[in-house]
Amino acid sequence: MRERNIMLLHYATGLGILVFGAVHVFVVFFTYPLQGTIWETTLKFDNIPFAILPVYRNAILAASLWGLLLCTTIHSMNGLRVIFLELLGERAAMRVVSRVLYLVGAIIMIYGTRTIIVANMIT
Amino acid sequence: MQKVVFRVKRYIPERGPKSYYEEFEVPFRRGMTVLDGLIYIKENLENTLSIRYSCRMAICGSCGMRINGIEMLACNTQVAELGVPIITVEPMRNFPLLKDLVVNMDEMFIKQRRLKTWLVRRDTEEQDNPTSQYLQSDEELVRYLQFSYCIQCGLCYSACPVVATFPKFYGPQPLMKSYRYIADSRDEGGRERLGLVDTSEGVWRCHFAGSCSKVCPKGVDPALAIQLLRRRVLTS
Amino acid sequence: MGLFLVHNERTRASVIQSLKVMLYPAKYGLERWSYVLQRISGVVVSLYFIAHVVETGNFVGGPTVWGPVSYEAAKRSYEAAEALLKNPVFDIGLGIIGFLVAFHTFNGIRLILAHFGVTLGKPSRPEPPYLPASFSNKQRAIFWLSIAAGVFAILYTIDSLMGVFR
Numbered sequence: 001m002r003e004r005n006i007m008l009l010h011y012a013t014g015l016g017i018l019v020f021g022a023v024h025v026f027v028v029f030f031t032y033p034l035q036g037t038i039w040e041t042t043l044k045f046d047n048i049p050f051a052i053l054p055v056y057r058n059a060i061l062a063a064s065l066w067g068l069l070l071c072t073t074i075h076s077m078n079g080l081r082v083i084f085l086e087l088l089g090e091r092a093a094m095r096v097v098s099r100v101l102y103l104v105g106a107i108i109m110i111y112g113t114r115t116i117i118v119a120n121m122i123t
Numbered sequence: 124m125q126k127v128v129f130r131v132k133r134y135i136p137e138r139g140p141k142s143y144y145e146e147f148e149v150p151f152r153r154g155m156t157v158l159d160g161l162i163y164i165k166e167n168l169e170n171t172l173s174i175r176y177s178c179r180m181a182i183c184g185s186c187g188m189r190i191n192g193i194e195m196l197a198c199n200t201q202v203a204e205l206g207v208p209i210i211t212v213e214p215m216r217n218f219p220l221l222k223d224l225v226v227n228m229d230e231m232f233i234k235q236r237r238l239k240t241w242l243v244r245r246d247t248e249e250q251d252n253p254t255s256q257y258l259q260s261d262e263e264l265v266r267y268l269q270f271s272y273c274i275q276c277g278l279c280y281s282a283c284p285v286v287a288t289f290p291k292f293y294g295p296q297p298l299m300k301s302y303r304y305i306a307d308s309r310d311e312g313g314r315e316r317l318g319l320v321d322t323s324e325g326v327w328r329c330h331f332a333g334s335c336s337k338v339c340p341k342g343v344d345p346a347l348a349i350q351l352l353r354r355r356v357l358t359s
Numbered sequence: 360m361g362l363f364l365v366h367n368e369r370t371r372a373s374v375i376q377s378l379k380v381m382l383y384p385a386k387y388g389l390e391r392w393s394y395v396l397q398r399i400s401g402v403v404v405s406l407y408f409i410a411h412v413v414e415t416g417n418f419v420g421g422p423t424v425w426g427p428v429s430y431e432a433a434k435r436s437y438e439a440a441e442a443l444l445k446n447p448v449f450d451i452g453l454g455i456i457g458f459l460v461a462f463h464t465f466n467g468i469r470l471i472l473a474h475f476g477v478t479l480g481k482p483s484r485p486e487p488p489y490l491p492a493s494f495s496n497k498q499r500a501i502f503w504l505s506i507a508a509g510v511f512a513i514l515y516t517i518d519s520l521m522g523v524f525r
Contacts, residue, residue: 076405288377333390342489
């Protein structure tokens with residue numbers, strides 16, 4: 001991919017994180033009753049509207065969580081690629097680093113998607 | 124303040140690859156610039172000190188160096204305005220060092236040439252034997268005038284953190300110069316130049332650290348030029 | 360002449376030296392600080408993100424679980440993971456992550472705008488004292504906004520995890 005398209009993707013995924021991340025942070029940090037800490041409310045497993053299990057069971061929230069996973073993976077792996085590129089330049093090690101970052105990104109996507117699907121199917 | 128101490132970074136290739144600092148005491152006088160101090164050292168204390176200077180009035184761009192850790196023109200910096208008794212003088216970064224405070228600036232000029240930083244006209248016949256003047260309005264002039272004030276001193280190139288880490292990056296000065304011609308209404312080589320800067324070594328390596336504009340002694344603002352260049356790249 | 364010139368062009372820099380320049384923000388003004396902080400926060404948040412995916416994976420039973428789980432098993436592994444993470448060290452760590460995320464977000468918006476030439480000044484006739492148009496107040500205001508957002512985030516996160524300000 002050309003550098004221009006990569007950087008446009010970087011901007012786009014950054015804005016994607018802004019949207020999906022806002023949903024994620026809002027659900028966890030801005031919906032709990034102010035009497036307790038979030039350990040006692042939204043970070044409990046069940047019972048509260050935005051506790052862990054209800055969040056994953058809600059199709060829209062789970063989908064936005066997957067969008068956040070995708071955007072963050074692309075954005076962070078590309079960000080690390082830029083930093084490594086500027087540190088290593090044209091060295092042979094850069095090609096290794098680039099492949100490792102692709103691999104790490106793929107593993108994060110597969111593992112994270114599995115977590116969302118499995119948590120969605122808890123019976 | 125009677126005396127100022129100049130802590131000069133010395134590098135003499137014949138005496139081995141290591142640089143070292145040498146201190147000189149220079150009598151202070153009112154209105155003395157750092158360059159005056161260095162010339163005093165060369166004339167009276169240590170005549171092997173190598174410096175490069177010419178006009179002594181911030182026009183030629185020869186005496187760029189790092190003074191107290193930041194890039195400045197030695198002729199344009201008064202000792203009194205620094206306000207410290209010890210002045211550390213180092214050569215510019217990001218250039219191969221030749222001797223003492225003298226660096227080889229070829230790299231920047233090669234990159235500049237690669238980006239076609241001259242007026243490109245499709246009708247070269249007409250350019251060689253012009254039949255009329257290339258007229259410009261005042262607004263068209265202001266669009267690039269600021270960027271044409273560059274004296275090619277290399278301070279921005281030395282200050283840029285990306286050039287320091289990734290030497291293949293074109294650097295602030297060549298990219299700025301490229302934009303200066305793209306923004307010129309008389310120029311017709313814009314498309315070609317945009318193709319050259321729209322690469323991994325071009326505008327995309329600029330992360331707007333702003334150090335180039337911070338150190339520029341002529342108010343050229345390379346950071347602004349590169350952002351505007353990137354905008355041209357994105358909208359073309 | 361051409362060959363001689365090409366020979367003098369550097370193609371690589373020492374990695375240690377590069378890191379020193381990349382991570383040292385002083386003396387070059389606010390934009391350089393933004394560059395360094397954006398890099399550091401990006402790397403730290405990326406590492407946190409990886410750790411977060413691993414840790415939420417543990418909430419449903421770790422990397423061996425690839426099919427449906429029962430409610431009891433999921434609740435058990437969730438509570439085991441929760442017991443590990445529920446202590447002040449992780450709470451304060453998450454507060455710092457909150458600062459970095461909020462800073463990186465708003466500073467990222469500022470950088471996207473600046474990269475498109477928005478919020479910067481226009482080229483003008485240079486006159487002393489040569490204030491660069493790219494160091495515009497708008498762009499700097501967004502930088503300070505991102506610092507403020509980061510401070511709010513660290514306070515809010517630590518408060519909501521530990522309840523210290525109530």
